[in-house]
Amino acid sequence: MGSIFRKEIRSYLSSLIAYITIVVFLLAIGLFMWVYPDTNALDYGYASLETLFTMAPWVFIFLISALCMRTFAEERKARTIELLATHPVSEWQIILGKFFAAWVIVLFAILPTLLYFFTIDKLGSPPGNIDAGATWGSYLGLLFLGGCYVSIGLFASSLTDNQIVAFILSIFLCFFFFSAFVQISKFEFWSAQSGMVEWIGISYHYDSISRGVIDTRDLIYFASFMAVFLGFTKYQFSRRTW
Amino acid sequence: MSIRARGLSKKYGTQTAVNAIDFSINTGEVVGFLGPNGAGKSTTMRMLTCYLPPSSGDAEVQGLNVLNSPEKVKRLVGYLPEHNPLYPEMYVREYLHFVADLSGWKGDRKKRVEEIVDLTGLRREVNKRIQQLSKGYRQRVGLAQALIHDPQVLILDEPTSGLDPNQVVEIRKLITEIGKDKTVLLSTHIMQEVEAMCDRVVIIDRGNIVADSNLEELQKEYGGNAHFVRFKKQIDAQQLVEIEGVESTESVGKGEYRLRHSIPGDIEEKLFAWAVEHNNVLLEQRAEKQNLEQIFRTLTNGNNG
Numbered sequence A: 001m002g003s004i005f006r007k008e009i010r011s012y013l014s015s016l017i018a019y020i021t022i023v024v025f026l027l028a029i030g031l032f033m034w035v036y037p038d039t040n041a042l043d044y045g046y047a048s049l050e051t052l053f054t055m056a057p058w059v060f061i062f063l064i065s066a067l068c069m070r071t072f073a074e075e076r077k078a079r080t081i082e083l084l085a086t087h088p089v090s091e092w093q094i095i096l097g098k099f100f101a102a103w104v105i106v107l108f109a110i111l112p113t114l115l116y117f118f119t120i121d122k123l124g125s126p127p128g129n130i131d132a133g134a135t136w137g138s139y140l141g142l143l144f145l146g147g148c149y150v151s152i153g154l155f156a157s158s159l160t161d162n163q164i165v166a167f168i169l170s171i172f173l174c175f176f177f178f179s180a181f182v183q184i185s186k187f188e189f190w191s192a193q194s195g196m197v198e199w200i201g202i203s204y205h206y207d208s209i210s211r212g213v214i215d216t217r218d219l220i221y222f223a224s225f226m227a228v229f230l231g232f233t234k235y236q237f238s239r240r241t242w
Numbered sequence B: 001m002s003i004r005a006r007g008l009s010k011k012y013g014t015q016t017a018v019n020a021i022d023f024s025i026n027t028g029e030v031v032g033f034l035g036p037n038g039a040g041k042s043t044t045m046r047m048l049t050c051y052l053p054p055s056s057g058d059a060e061v062q063g064l065n066v067l068n069s070p071e072k073v074k075r076l077v078g079y080l081p082e083h084n085p086l087y088p089e090m091y092v093r094e095y096l097h098f099v100a101d102l103s104g105w106k107g108d109r110k111k112r113v114e115e116i117v118d119l120t121g122l123r124r125e126v127n128k129r130i131q132q133l134s135k136g137y138r139q140r141v142g143l144a145q146a147l148i149h150d151p152q153v154l155i156l157d158e159p160t161s162g163l164d165p166n167q168v169v170e171i172r173k174l175i176t177e178i179g180k181d182k183t184v185l186l187s188t189h190i191m192q193e194v195e196a197m198c199d200r201v202v203i204i205d206r207g208n209i210v211a212d213s214n215l216e217e218l219q220k221e222y223g224g225n226a227h228f229v230r231f232k233k234q235i236d237a238q239q240l241v242e243i244e245g246v247e248s249t250e251s252v253g254k255g256e257y258r259l260r261h262s263i264p265g266d267i268e269e270k271l272f273a274w275a276v277e278h279n280n281v282l283l284e285q286r287a288e289k290q291n292l293e294q295i296f297r298t299l300t301n302g303n304n305g
Helices: A001-015 A017-035 A049-069 A070-077 A080-085 A091-123 A132-158 A165-183 A188-200 A202-210 A217-240 B041-048 B070-077 B094-100 B109-119 B134-148 B165-179 B191-197 B215-223 B238-241 B268-275 B292-299
Strands: B005-012 B013-023 B028-032 B056-061 B077-080 B152-155 B183-188 B200-205 B210-212 B226-230 B246-253 B256-261 B282-287
Touching: A001 A017, A017 A049, A017 A091, A017 B094, A049 A091, A049 A132, A070 A080, A070 A132, A070 A165, A080 B094, A091 A132, A091 A217, A132 A165, A132 A202, A132 A217, A188 A202, A188 B005, A188 B215, A202 A217, A202 B005, A202 B077, A202 B165, B013 B041, B013 B056, B013 B200, B013 B210, B028 B041, B028 B070, B028 B165, B028 B191, B041 B056, B041 B183, B041 B256, B056 B109, B070 B077, B070 B094, B077 B134, B077 B165, B094 B134, B109 B134, B134 B152, B134 B165, B152 B165, B152 B200, B165 B183, B165 B191, B183 B191, B183 B210, B183 B226, B191 B292, B200 B215, B210 B215, B215 B292, B226 B268, B238 B246, B238 B256
Parallel strands: B028 B183, B028 B200, B077 B152, B152 B183
Antiparallel strands: B005 B013, B005 B056, B200 B210, B226 B256, B226 B282, B246 B256
């Protein structure tokens, strides 16, 4: 797994993909956080990072889909997948190597926003009354959300050798699993089970962990979500349909 | 026994790409795997390298089954696929380091990469990106990739395809050199390649093995009694069949004919007598060693060789 992980990281760093992803993320979030009149934290009146945590999942849908679209599609197109598959690394090692590499890039996109945390903390009146528990919970939620998106992105990329197709498919799947279930749960005919339907979507658990209470059920949900999509990827990989 | 296939088959849907083939390759042999495009060469190689699972039958590499112990087989085999799997944006040295890492090379990786760079003649290109290299050098990088973990068995799928004649000669020389102490299975659809490099040839056509022997035997068996003859006056090629022992004839030029016969000793005399009898002049005749190209065409029914 190490060799694949190292190769992926090197490839992200040497091809600008990583920098573009990180810079665009910070730029977009920065604009929402500090500039746009409707959402900026300065006019908001409360010492909170809420803008960051509401906007980030939406920005991530695009950025993580872009980050992951090449993972398998490119290897299929260049046939380098055959190189990987005929060396003594298992399919899981290949998939997990790629998964963790992309996740680490997501982590590096999130890390600089800690600066926002300290800024807001200092700007609060009196300084230091930010809800630290909720903020750390939100960070953890955002990291897991990123992991879920990465697993979706890998799966979408494993379906095709066309990166654009992988990108669009990944955007749809991320969007669907993040927000659709909240809407779907509003249909009349399962009003009794609406809670359960909502529970399937990522946003339910993201919101839950954002409150600062780290519930094992949410953690298990995130882990299972990633495992399921990585499992799909593994299945797709084993089929050798290219 | 270095490589052994028993009833090895691969089906894609209803299409049979490889049909229950049996063959074995001894340690240290260089074997040419020959066949027209789409004959099943690549598919067979992909099964031997654990890339594709066989539909039925099995294969062994150095006594290890490809289905039961793929990881071990992968460690023993160096494989250059038909489409050279390179990362164009990587530097040559970076790529080789990655492959060494991937193949689990335990020793001093830096030293090993430099050794391979020298062995494959990449010294001057080592600091370039792969996308900057010419096709010949890319192929060398591909070979370096296959060799980096010092495998006992080398499987090369059309290692010289798409190269110019000089590059072809260089790559062949390189393979011959490397092949001295390794078992090599290489596929090609070019006959001269087999003549230049291989001890033995396995010919495959539409998923079936149609010949498996060393080159001399093959020539004896299929090309033994070919004869070339030139007359002054053109004749109908079929006329020559009336000579006793002549099995088939074909016209190969103006007044020039090639015939296959079963009378090794006195065909010359008979042809001469025939010419006199038909009031024709025999200008030239010679026994022909049928070349591999023709044998290949005969065996694979003249498919696009």
